[in-house]
Amino acid sequence: MTATVIDGKEFAAKVRAQVATHVTRLKTDHGITPGLAVVLVGEDPASQVYVRSKGKMTVEVGMKSVEHKLDVQTSESDLLALIDQLNKDPEIHGILVQLPLPKHLNEELVVNSVDPAKDVDGFHISNVGLLGTGQKSMVPCTPLGCLMMLRDHHGSISGMNAVVIGRSNIVGKPMAQLLLNDSATVTIAHSRTKDLADVVRRADIVVAAVGRPEMVLGDWIKPGATVIDVGINRLDAPEKGEGKTKLVGDAHYESCAAVAGAITPVPGGVGPMTIACLLANTVTACCRANG
Numbered sequence: 043m044t045a046t047v048i049d050g051k052e053f054a055a056k057v058r059a060q061v062a063t064h065v066t067r068l069k070t071d072h073g074i075t076p077g078l079a080v081v082l083v084g085e086d087p088a089s090q091v092y093v094r095s096k097g098k099m100t101v102e103v104g105m106k107s108v109e110h111k112l113d114v115q116t117s118e119s120d121l122l123a124l125i126d127q128l129n130k131d132p133e134i135h136g137i138l139v140q141l142p143l144p145k146h147l148n149e150e151l152v153v154n155s156v157d158p159a160k161d162v163d164g165f166h167i168s169n170v171g172l173l174g175t176g177q178k179s180m181v182p183c184t185p186l187g188c189l190m191m192l193r194d195h196h197g198s199i200s201g202m203n204a205v206v207i208g209r210s211n212i213v214g215k216p217m218a219q220l221l222l223n224d225s226a227t228v229t230i231a232h233s234r235t236k237d238l239a240d241v242v243r244r245a246d247i248v249v250a251a252v253g254r255p256e257m258v259l260g261d262w263i264k265p266g267a268t269v270i271d272v273g274i275n276r277l278d279a280p281e282k283g284e285g286k287t288k289l290v291g292d293a294h295y296e297s298c299a300a301v302a303g304a305i306t307p308v309p310g311g312v313g314p315m316t317i318a319c320l321l322a323n324t325v326t327a328c329c330r331a332n333g
């Protein structure tokens with residue numbers, strides 16, 4: 043079997059087009075422009091790339107984009123003061139504090155200082171609790187993007203065996219929760235799971251979010267299963283020339299694609315969906331704020 047490639051780039055473009063239509067309607071019918079504020083502390087190169095890309099796409103769908111780039115040595119009280127100001131700003135409907143934060147800042151405290159109604163990342167403890175109890179919440183963007191692709195591909199995932207590899211608060215845990223809320227039978231596996239290959243072999247849906255390049259191999263995959271690869275790992279690629287790198291996922295693409303029924307590529311799979319969902323969450327937050 044050769045897997046169907048789930049084109050996240052194309053899907054994300056459709057989601058962004060829907061968001062743009064919604065934004066136009068909010069502007070023309072209600073005079074409201076949704077606003078997204080992104081806060082970046084320090085100069086982590088990967089974070090800078092993400093933040094630039096988020097800002098560009100926010101503007102492309104017609105929303106207001108505000109970027110706050112703070113020095114790596116910014117104090118916790120200054121960061122909390124900025125978040126407080128953004129919480130109170132009626133023109134800002136979504137706030138995203140780019141993670142990871144420098145080590146001297148308490149990530150939990152910072153994340154929980156964002157107004158839950160503006161928490162477009164879905165990381166605030168209130169949103170985590172709401173999602174965990176199946177209530178209306180802001181849903182973390184990466185797992186939401188994965189769920190949208192799964193629903194689109196399968197129609198319903200009710201009753202399917204899903205294995206999520208990875209237990210992070212950003213991806214693994216909310217992903218498992220979303221799959222469960224859609225009535226899948228969910229296993230969360232991680233780096234300490236015994237006989238991981240055997241656990242994965244039982245899955246109709248595999249979500250790989252461990253952060254280990256090409257760890258999930260084709261002979262772990264049940265024939266016809268769907269593989270959603272959340273990993274973005276940069277590897278040296280001397281075959282492309284000196285100093286060149288390539289992006290790979292947490293699944294070994296060629297061997298998994300030979301067995302799976304469907305698979306998301308890296309790049310061009312989950313990544314573009316994450317930003318599209320961030321924009322969608324901002325519109326959702328804006329609509330909720332304005333009744």
Ligand code: GUN
Pocket residue numbers: 138139140141142163183184212
């Ligand atoms: N860093 C890596 N992924 C994310 C994300 O989804 N949100 C935030 N705020 N930071 C991240």
